[in-house]
Amino acid sequence: MSFNYLQPGKPAVFKDRFTTKVTECIKPYESGDRGAVGILGLPASKSSISMSMAAEAPQAIRKALGSYSTFSATKNHDFKDDVLIDFGDVSVHPTDVEATLDRLHVSVGEMLETEACERYIMLGGDHGVSFPSIHAFQKKFGRVGILQWDAHHDVRNLDDGGRTNGTPFRSLIEGGVIRGEDLVQIGIRDYSNAAAYDDYCEEKGIHVYTMDDLDQQGILQVVEKELQRLADQVDVIYLSVDMDAVDQAFAPGCPAIGPGGFTSRELLSSVRAAAMHEKVKAMDIVEIDPSKDVRAITSRLAAHVMLRFMYK
Template identity: 35%
Template sequence: MGTAALPNDPLWPRAGDWPPLDALGAGERADLALLGVPAFSTSLSPTGAHATPAAIRAALRRYNPTLMADRERRGDARSLDDLVFADAGDVGEPDGPEGEARVRAAVAAASARAGTVVALGGDNSLTSPVALGAWGERLATAGLITLDAHYDLRDGVSNGSPVRRLLEAGLDGRRIVQIGIADFVNSREYADRARDAGITVVHRDELHRRPMGDVFAEALEIAGAGGGPIHVDLDVDVCDRAVAPGCPASVPGGISAYELRQAARAAGADQRVESVDLAEVDATADAPDGRTVRLAALCVLEVAAGIALR
């Protein structure tokens, strides 16, 4: 995953290495700002997810900021360099009550200077403070979409509880959509909690019959029904374990890497989506080829692609 051996080609610019958000001029706004949230200490399973934000930033340099698919529609290739990118750095010690307060403040500050904030986790506990920081006083109208194999409705404070914690904070369950919920990794009790809260659940099996694009478009309308901002949680363990071995809870039979990338691009394309998080990737447990971290980096670029294609 190192970058020292990457070749230098002036005709093949690299993504990443974006300037600090604080370096923007007065009144200038970024289209997309990265924020590292290396949460890990409350994870239900041992994880090195705190190493992941730096790994994703390094992996971005493996890619070029050019949309080739757009070539067929426009007659040319389009570069993401038309967008303004920035990096807000990492939140130090983001776990625990004081750490989560720092996360909320950092997200709020980044949101004030960027159209979309992409938070790089870290385990899934980051979803609650990131969403609350992005929404601010608009919780009553906000919506949530998760791409996740799990309901995340557990008791307590952990990477298994962010959706329950957002419900308890006041988020209307009727504006939550959970895509990719899997068999054999959830319980009847948590399924009942989701139903009782009014959450729309799209099970993994349903994605065999319905294209991700259609499912996500419907999710946007449900989550956006209150007229407020939408947060999208991209928990990479929703993917098949073959493409996401660096996610401790990924299972064989999850969604494809392409489906996750489709969802990330669709999120970026909708102006109501003001914040996105990438969660549950443990860079220290990835395959030798770094496939999970690279998928997360590509999701960052897919969000940017969605913004560029609005």
């Protein structure tokens, strides 16, 4: 039997014949597929030192992508023919954080072994997911340089609670996965860190830019300068975007919100500038708790961050 208006199994969504939404370009991975960008969900947040349901963020961000079209007026180009391959979400361990980290590491590595895409986006989860993800990229590609948008250093000690969302970059450095001089921290805020961790960053040679530094030097100038420096010494560059680098007015759905961060435009323009570099291979987006968000403001911003990375 045919129906006039019923669409069994499908939502009643308005369709404009001239508009392609980003979600229409996403297809689940199948063996042999090739696409412009691969997407992988890392839905882990049990290691968060504050109450967080960031494990729900990958699905919330994917849903937010459905609000946007593939056309860029700035570039005067429609990206509707770009295939985005979705590798799904990693099945995490229900109680064991270390087992979850291992599953994330294995899964990112398996995705990379498909060689299905030129670039990849990992959707966290809390910032702890960056440790296994970056480790997998280091195993596949060699020396990794990192641009980290963040209010916090995330180099906390491992004695007070083990591996958490506050330890990923200390874990990477202490594990010999990355070198301190290959890590650039952008947007570190006052009254959000401890003096001991500021000292640790200096000791390890991490390039740290506070919000005051960026006010004086300009975020785009800093990004361009550090990309040029990293490109001379690393094999690939990985962008790690902690959404709490953004001011609480623009990202209310972060577990660790605070004032004095980036505007949404500053985040988007700086990610776009970084994504243009040929050595930038990957990006993760972390620290969104959809249960704390307001009208999906933070997830929608994260979706726009993805667009700036995908449609460079």
